[in-house]
Amino acid sequence: MPLTHTVGSITVTALLDGAGPFFQPREEAFPGATDAQWREADRRDPDAVGPDGGWWLPFRAFALRAGDGPVTLVDAGIGPADALATSWAPVPGRLPAELTAAGIDPADVRTVVLTHLHSDHVGWAGPLFGNADHLVQRAELDALELFHPDLPARLLGPLRAAGRLRVLDGETRLTPGVRVLSTPGHTPGHQSVLVEHGEDRLLVTGDLLVHSIQLVDPSLPYAHEEDAPRARASRESTLRTLSPVLLATPHLPTPFTPHPAGGWGGKGEGAVGGSRPPLPG
Template structure:
């Protein structure tokens, strides 16, 4: 199910729902164990069960530039298959809004966790063969330094020649920037277009809007992630911006003040 697009900074931004469902039993835990340090007031008004919406974002402008932010969970045999509701529906979502895989000129991977990156490869070949895949250099180094692992073998290596590793903040196409936001992973990045910030997993659950210091169990560096989240939310709130989140029930979120 795609949502109606909204315009930010000259780009039409369309949220695309790759999948929806709870975490699989291999990593499912009660919410207070997944998100620690939250008070009862922080939890007030948040859902009792965490049903994840696995979301990607399509950016298009009047000059024909097509940018895809995150690529979802992939097929039934993807690295995400042990815990996420595969297969993902991203390619069908794109087709519904008139975009074929070959039309995508730039893919931005906010990070290389399996639910954000596995859809980059289908049956061992790049899903988006004409796209440069923008990833932070620190993220690539982290995965390559981790020894043999599914993301390295089944995502990064098939993308050889298509990866554009950047260091820190960069304008990837005119009007679209990435910024390094480490913590959830070492090379996590967000995408900024106009007043919209596409957050990847800097913010995973609404409780972290109520209290940015709340830690998440699957952050690589929970303390750094909290510091990054606090700084990002402070900056977005100061300029009255919006968030485009990866896992909230609705795609566009006003972070409030």
């Protein structure tokens, strides 16, 4: 069964679409990291190190649901065999099977929040979730030249034609206890999703951070950020403002990671621990 964590009445389910080695050495992805920082990151997340010493990368989406109500899905994974991410990610993904294992019918997904438009976050968006509005920041749509050239024809155009593309401008409250936060930098319109109840907070991060080394030092830039200084400001300010917070991360080996480490006391399953997932298929 997929791992879950509960915040108030909302169950957050981590859905693993796939996993595999990153396409470049991790030292090139984080060129500013020191040996000491790598040692600490590996101590925290040994399963991020692949068999060849490279970066082992999971790809996840997250489902938010109160009781048996409608589902909000945050991100849509790497997708099927012909997905936009096929040139570099371990497609086909297995999100439909993960949804089934979690007891979620795709027809019950009424909202899909796309944290950003990189190909490994939009793979199953669109037809699989025919009842869902798909939420994207306006700043992201204004920067389409940064993304896969087939994205408008394959995804955005059909969503717009079906009336299923909802454009956001900054922070937006979705439901009681669930807010979209603007966290730009990785891409111009990057957004994250905050789930909160009283003092309990869980942040579905998208690519606000992509490796535990950015928890060791949040100032470290990632080579594939469009605007590294802005990404750093988003990461540092969000973590500082929300901490203590549980991070629900697409790409860390453990889907639910307390920040600061060991400093989150909420209830739930799967908050710490985990092991390297197998490749799909």
